[in-house]
Amino acid sequence: MKKQILxxxxxxxxxxxxxxxLEREGYTVMEAENAYVARELVANQTPDLMLIDWMLxxxxxxxxxxxxxxxxxxxxxxxxxxxxxxxxxxxIQGLEVGADDYLSKPVSLKTLTARIKALLRRSxxxxxxxxxxxxxxxxxxxxxxLTVNGQAIHLGITEYKLLEFFxxxxxxxxxxxxxxxxxxxxxxxIEERTVDVHILRLRKALKLQxxxxxxxxxxGAGYRFAEEALNGL
Amino acid sequence: MKKQILxxxxxxxxxxxxxxxLEREGYTVMEAENAYVARELVANQTPDLMLIDWMLxxxxxxxxxxxxxxxxxxxxxxxxxxxxxxxxxxxIQGLEVGADDYLSKPVSLKTLTARIKALLRRSxxxxxxxxxxxxxxxxxxxxxxLTVNGQAIHLGITEYKLLEFFxxxxxxxxxxxxxxxxxxxxxxxIEERTVDVHILRLRKALKLQxxxxxxxxxxGAGYRFAEEALNGL
DNA sequence: ATGCTGCTGTCATGAACTTGTCATAGCCTG
DNA sequence: CAGGCTATGACAAGTTCATGACAGCAGCAT
Numbered sequence: 001m002k003k004q005i006l007x008x009x010x011x012x013x014x015x016x017x018x019x020x021x022l023e024r025e026g027y028t029v030m031e032a033e034n035a036y037v038a039r040e041l042v043a044n045q046t047p048d049l050m051l052i053d054w055m056l057x058x059x060x061x062x063x064x065x066x067x068x069x070x071x072x073x074x075x076x077x078x079x080x081x082x083x084x085x086x087x088x089x090x091x092i093q094g095l096e097v098g099a100d101d102y103l104s105k106p107v108s109l110k111t112l113t114a115r116i117k118a119l120l121r122r123s124x125x126x127x128x129x130x131x132x133x134x135x136x137x138x139x140x141x142x143x144x145x146l147t148v149n150g151q152a153i154h155l156g157i158t159e160y161k162l163l164e165f166f167x168x169x170x171x172x173x174x175x176x177x178x179x180x181x182x183x184x185x186x187x188x189x190i191e192e193r194t195v196d197v198h199i200l201r202l203r204k205a206l207k208l209q210x211x212x213x214x215x216x217x218x219x220g221a222g223y224r225f226a227e228e229a230l231n232g233l
Numbered sequence: 234m235k236k237q238i239l240x241x242x243x244x245x246x247x248x249x250x251x252x253x254x255l256e257r258e259g260y261t262v263m264e265a266e267n268a269y270v271a272r273e274l275v276a277n278q279t280p281d282l283m284l285i286d287w288m289l290x291x292x293x294x295x296x297x298x299x300x301x302x303x304x305x306x307x308x309x310x311x312x313x314x315x316x317x318x319x320x321x322x323x324x325i326q327g328l329e330v331g332a333d334d335y336l337s338k339p340v341s342l343k344t345l346t347a348r349i350k351a352l353l354r355r356s357x358x359x360x361x362x363x364x365x366x367x368x369x370x371x372x373x374x375x376x377x378x379l380t381v382n383g384q385a386i387h388l389g390i391t392e393y394k395l396l397e398f399f400x401x402x403x404x405x406x407x408x409x410x411x412x413x414x415x416x417x418x419x420x421x422x423i424e425e426r427t428v429d430v431h432i433l434r435l436r437k438a439l440k441l442q443x444x445x446x447x448x449x450x451x452x453g454a455g456y457r458f459a460e461e462a463l464n465g466l
Numbered sequence: 467a468t469g470c471t472g473c474t475g476t477c478a479t480g481a482a483c484t485t486g487t488c489a490t491a492g493c494c495t496g
Numbered sequence: 497c498a499g500g501c502t503a504t505g506a507c508a509a510g511t512t513c514a515t516g517a518c519a520g521c522a523g524c525a526t
Contacts, residue, residue: 092291095269102269118419121411125402126305142405144451156484157453193502194486200503201485219494219501389473426513427475433514434474452483452512468526477518484511492503 002028003120006047008038008064009082010057014105018051021109022116026185035059039067046073049120051112052099054083054090062097069098078119082107132167134227136211139167148209158183159202166215166225175222199223236353239263239280241271241297242315243290247338251284254342255349268292272300275307277418282353285332287316295330302331305401306415311352315340365400367460369444372400381442391416392435399448399458408455432456 005027009015012033019029030047032038035058038050050068054061061081068074081099083090091102101115130141138147146153146163155163161183174182176192184190199215206212216224238260242248245266252262263280265271268291271283283301287294294314301307314332328335334348365372371380377393379386388396394416398407407415409425417423432448439445449457 091269092267095291096293096296117410118414121408121414122419125405125407125411125415129405140404143457144406144454145457158485191487193488196502197486197504200505203503217502391474424476426477429513430475430515433516436514450513469524470526471524472522474521475519477516479515479517480513481515482511482513485509487507487509489506490504492501494501495499496497 002026003049004028004030004045004047005049005051005116006030006032006038006041007051008032008035008056008061009051009053010034010055017109018107018112021113025113025117027116033057035064038064042068042074047077048123049078049080049116051080051082051116054081054094062093065094065097065099076123078123080112080115080119132164134167134170135214136209137163137167137206137214139164146205148206148211151209153205153208155205156201158198159205162198162202166223170225170227173218173221173224178222195223235259235261236282237261237263237278237280238349239265239271239274239283241265241268241284241289241294242286243267243288250342251340251345254346258346258350260349266290268297271297273420275301277420279306280310282311282313282349282356284313284315284349287314295326295332298330298332309356311356313345313348313352365397367400367403367447369442370396370400370439370447372397379438381439381444384442386438386441388438389434391431392438395431395435399456403458403460406451406454406457411455428456 003026005022007015007018007022007029009018009031010033015031015033019031022029030041030045032041035056038052041047042050052061052064056064059067061083065079065081068077068079078100079098080101080103081094082103082105083094084105091104094102100119103112103115132139132141136149139145140147141164144160146155146160162179165179165183176195179195180188180190180192199217203212203215206214214226216226218224236259238255240248240251240255240262242251242264243266248264248266252264255262263274263278265274268289271285274280275283285294285297289297292300294316298312298314301310301312311333312331313334313336315336315338317338333352336345336348363374365374369382372378373380374397379388379393379396395412398412398416409428412428413421413423413425432450436445436448439448447459449459451457
């Protein structure tokens with residue numbers, strides 16, 4: 001799953017630049033031009049990391065950070081602070097209110113992505129364990145391990161991501177084009193029929209424990225993950 | 234092995250003095266003039282004990298301690314807090330956030346070294362009991378000694394740290410990049426493939442007692458320490 | 467200094483595994 | 497039954513990993 005990064009910065013040009021380079025690295029970027037918008041966005045969807053400018057038109061960056069740190073939900077999100085001035089005093093205040101890292105403008109995009117990568121890796125290594133369970137199917141996202149009825153089953157990475165996607169969005173039909181977008185990424189051009197093959201492989205793997213009936217073919221539309229088919233198992 | 238002590242203190246003169254007397258006692262001393270530098274240093278090399286001033290130019294001492302206590306890696310490092318004021322309230326807050334000892338300035342160097350010695354002994358004493366065991370694998374953290382099925386096996390320091398990390402975080406996949414971060418430190422730039430080689434060496438060592446099957450390769454993702462693979466042994 | 471030893475990071479190579487594509491067979495709908 | 501859609505097996509190219517070899521380095525005793 002792509003990591004979400006929220007970029008809070010008032011200058012549109014800088015936002016664009018940051019967005020561009022982060023998306024190239026495979027992150028999803030949300031943009032906010034002020035603190036108000038930022039908090040609205042976060043209320044709807046908590047990002048994995050936040051990039052916050054020092055100077056914002058409404059609330060100051062440090063104040064915004066302080067507020068995020070107060071909230072249970074956002075407390076542990078890593079924050080990188082951006083500032084125009086490279087004055088030490090700023091850095092000091094930034095770290096004091098709880099920023100995890102600090103970069104002064106003009107920002108080298110390479111540095112930016114490097115720091116972000118490091119922070120995300122770090123926080124990811126110890127976060128709460130994520131496991132998806134539907135009926136007998138158990139997908140341990142941290143271990144990268146599928147077990148069905150307690151039996152470990154090996155999957156290729158594509159099948160793994162496919163199953164992860166299905167388990168996160170059960171019950172809905174997805175066209176081959178949609179699956180390609182979500183799982184392979186938006187800029188890959190692959191035969192739609194290839195999806196069939198991976199569905200086949202996933203089914204084969206699940207069949208080892210007779211759990212392949214949860215993947216339904218919807219003729220003319222695509223595929224659907226049917227959780228209800230698994231309830232009896 | 235010399236014990237490493239990190240001294241976080243903004244006044245250079247005091248740092249010098251402390252360094253001098255600690256080195257005379259046979260410790261290695263790292264210096265940081267503020268919290269930011271301190272965290273960078275610790276990211277690369279975890280010290281055996283930290284000496285933290287109450288007043289730092291960026292983050293306050295207690296806040297810095299709180300952060301170290303949150304992080305898995307630095308949680309168990311003994312911390313001595315230094316303060317100019319000898320007010321009881323400070324001491325209370327210092328101990329509250331997790332300092333192990335508390336000294337008020339001006340510090341008698343004799344007292345300082347005595348307390349440090351005591352803390353290190355104590356933490357050593359604790360960790361003397363600290364032994365990681367998974368199935369037949371037994372890692373004595375003090376003796377720096379690995380035994381499998383009662384047989385001692387020699388490991389290089391890197392393999393040792395790798396195994397220690399795995400045993401402390403079993404069941405989760407870690408990418409090569411993450412392993413580099415956590416074991417080599419964040420600012421080291423080493424080929425990712427090097428991780429493979431150390432995994433190989435660790436496996437070879439464990440294979441002497443047929444216990445190498447606990448280290449799983451997760452293609453495209455990294456490596457995982459599987460404790461369940463050892464339960465039958 | 468000198469040579470020795472053990473450890474570490476890097477690299478080249480071959481092995482093992484994945485994956486996208488295609489051809490063909492099978493199935494469903496009207 | 498035809499036409500369109502899907503399932504399946506085979507395969508070659510491309511990735512990723514395991515492994516042995518090697519040079520540089522630090523520690524150590526000589």
